[in-house]
Amino acid sequence: MYRHGAHRLDGERTRFALWAPDSREVVLELQDGAMHPLQPGEDGWFALELACPVDTYYRYVIDGQSRVPDPASRRQFGDVHGFSRVVDHGAYAWRYPEWSGRPWHEAAIYELHVGLLGGYSGVEALLPHLVQLGVTAIELMPLGEFPGRRNWGYDGVLPFAPDGSYGSPDDLKHLIDSAHGQGLMVFVDVVYNHFGPEGNYLGQYASSFFRQDQHTPWGAAIDFGRREVRDFFIENALMWLLDYRVDGLRLDAVHAIGDSSFLVELAERARSAVGSKRQIHLVLENEHNQASLLRQGFDAQWNDDGHNALHVLLTGEVEGYYADFAEDPTAQLATCLAQGFVYQGQVNRRGQPRGEPSSHLPPSSFVLFLQNHDQIGNRAFGERLAAMVDEDALKAATLLLLLSPQVPLLFMGEEWGSIQPFLFFTDYHDKLADAVRDGRRGEFAEFSRFSDPATLLRIPDPNDADTFNRSQPDLNLTAQPRQREWLSFYRSLLRLRQRHVVPGLPGAHALGVEMLAPGALSASWRLGDRRVLRIDLNLSETALETGARSPAAELIAAHRVNDEEYRRGLLPARSAIATLEVAP
Template identity: 70%
Template sequence: MYRHGARRLDGTQTRFALWAPTCHSVAVELQDGSRHPLAAQEDGWYALDLACPAETRYRFVIDDHLRVPDPASRRQVADVHGFSQVVDHAAYAWQHTDWNGRPWHETVVYELHVGLFGGFQQVEAHLPHLVELGVTALQLMPIGAFPGERNWGYDGVLPFAPASAYGTPEQLKHLIDCAHGHGLMVFLDVVYNHFGPDGNYLGVYANCFFREDRMTPWGAAIDFREQAVQEFFCENALMWLLDYRFDGLRLDAVHAIGDDAFLAQLAARVRQAVPAPRQVHLVLENEHNNATLLTQGFDAQWNDDGHNSLHVLLTGEHEGYYADYASEPTHKLATCLEQGFVYQGQLTRHGQPRGEPSGHLPASAFVLFLQNHDQVGNRAFGERLIAIADTDALKAATALLLLSPMVPLLFMGEEWGSTQPFLFFTDYHDDLASAVREGRRSEFAEFSRFSDPEIRQRIPDPNALDTFTRSQPDLAPASRFRQQEWLALYRELLHLRHSRLGAGLDQARSLGAEVLGQGAVSARWRLGDGRTLRIDLNLGLVTAQAPAPAANAERLHAHRVNLDEFHQGLLPPRSAQVTLEPAA
């Protein structure tokens, strides 16, 4: 099934394979210094079956002089420039072999950064908190091996190897195994659109891995027209799902891949390799809002439109990509709640059409969030929403997040009102460190707040250790009243989601959304069991008039709406109420 990398054949033999179409010779060098030539095969492949045990350390020698790690290394013992290691994935003894996952409509995602928690074992210690909170899926930010000791995750260069700074493959498997024992799914964020700037040698011996005729923000695009390239990433997805037993993948920025046919192929490969009753889920980040992909094997897409509309209403910010949501943000939010995407072919601020019609899709095809690694980490100072939004408005928006039929996503620490920033951090040195630092600061030049070069110089240096340590979440919030108040709210809302909405979330469909006033909307959904869910939200500064509730409507949750106001259909400023009507 796997062609790339080192694959165990039996108790003694390992097959080494490398796609190196632009070199003349390849050998595998073991740590004892012995060198063994690989045989040239068709289509640029080199391969060798060699008697060596698991945990053997090796690297490839290109054209008798260049020593490189295996691009499909399953483990790097130290740095990404050093020796790779043979891994026997069959050696781990799984404890929860009867785990088959959970249905997608039950999903409540919790996104976290493994390095900021201290590694795989420390994340494992956090699992009971997630269960008590009401989370059903842990999502790890990218863990592919990167240079140095720390990275925010999206600069990996060896995508098959869990970062050695986080722990071993066995410790990662134990984390997933333990999560399954708690009833938690585990998803992984994977990056198939680019490699980081330090430690990727593919361009030397396989330069057709990239295409110079199409550029991305990270350089030459990966060439998905090549069969070996397609196999590389399909095999990576299958490794995480089959060898590590992840329950799903979130594919980062697939708009930068630029090949929807490959994405459909990857989804088909996954569905074929993971038959029922096991359930795995595939989620996209896709700026192009290609709704078609959500009918081709993918379960859902991160709904940036929903976040951006809410963010403008909560903060008033309107620069950068928020400029596309500055005009009539309330109407855009209503469109999102009714149809999923806001941009379904309309022109963006750059005059380009974006998106496809999405109103035919179920609400669960969209992952909604108020915060995530991008929306916090892409801010110059990494401020969380609690630092820039009104508290009552944020609580009202949280009710929408956790009780709408869209799949909710939380960002680590959000549930206790953490004020720790999440900054962009790396561990580069010398010229690359300078380039990354200055590049980071120049990103914000178009924002009025940072038009002054002296102010831009205050943006934290990504390579400073302090930038990393300041981003570590406070994992002991219990002593603080304010944090306990936020925790209680999240627990209450998630308890309501699971106990009162439950299976009805499957195949929930919109019954429409209407604008009640500036910042105020009312949205209704027909749940899969026939009941009607209604959420009224007012993020504005004046009272809004909502339709009177049905006589048999149950008041499921309210924030800043008293009983008299409820019966009159009045929504005070910065309030929310959620009602549930029985099936007809």
């Protein structure tokens, strides 16, 4: 099944394989200095079977000169430039081998950064809190080995090796196992569109891994037209799903891949390999809004459109990509709630058409959020919404997030109203550190907030350890009154979601959205069990009349709406109401 990397054949022997089409000779070097030549094969492959114990340290010597780690290393010693290590994935004794997953419509996702929570053991200690909160899945930001001890994970260069600073492969399996034992799914965010700027040696011996005629923001594009390259990343997906038994993958920025056939093949092979006894889920981040992929093996896509419209309504910010949502964010939010994507082929601010029609897709094809790592961390100072906007307006938007039929995603700390920043952090040195710091600040030079060059210099240095430390969630504050109030709010809404909304999500579809005023709307969906879910949202500063509600409607949740206002059909400023009734 796996062609790339080192794999145990039995209790004694391991097969080592490297695709190195630009090389004449590849030698396996062990930590004790022993050298074992790999045998050349067809199409640039080199391979060797060798008797060696588990956890053997090894690397490759290319043409007698370059010493490089295995690009498909399952574990590293000494960071991205060091020795790779032989792993026996079959040796771990799973405590909950009968776990078969949960259906997608039950998903309520909690995105987190493993390093900020203290590694795999720190995340495992948080699981009881997440179960009590009411989420049903955790999503781990990318785990692949990256340079240094601090990184978001999107600069990884060894995607098969979970970063050693978080713990061992068995520590990660123990976390996943414990999550399954508590009823939580585990998703891993994977990056298949680029490699980070330090520690990727593929260009030295496999230059055809990349396309010199196409470039991305990170350099030469990866050549997904080559079978060896496609297999490299598909095997990575299979490793997470089979060897680590994760329940799903979130594929980062697939619009930078440029080959949809690769994505379709990945989904087909993943589902075939896992089989029908386990439920797995595949989620995209895709700026191109390719709705067609959501009928070709992918369960859902992150709905940036929905977030952007809500963000503009909550903050009034209209610079950068928010400019595409400046003209009428209420109408755009209405489109999102009724049809999924806002941009379904319309021209964006750059004059380019974006997206495909999505109204035929069920609401659960879209992952909705108010905050995530991108939307907080890509701000110059990493501000969270709780530190920026009116609390009642944010709670009203949260009611919509957690009770609408789209799949909700939370970002760590959101549930207790955290105002701790989440900043962009790395651990580079010398010239690369300077380039990353200066490039980061340069990204904001055109924003009006940074028209004064002195303000740009205040943007935190990603490589400063304090930038990482300041981003650690303020877990110690969850006992404070304000945090307890936020926690109670989130727990209550998530319980209501599981009780009232989730059972009707299979077969749910939008009935329509009425815009009541700028910043206010009323959205309705027919659930699969024939009930009608209605959410009225008012993010404006003015109270509105929504008209008399059906006597048959059951009020399931409200923020800033009292009984009299509900009976009179009033919707106060910065409020929200959710009701259910049986359809005639």
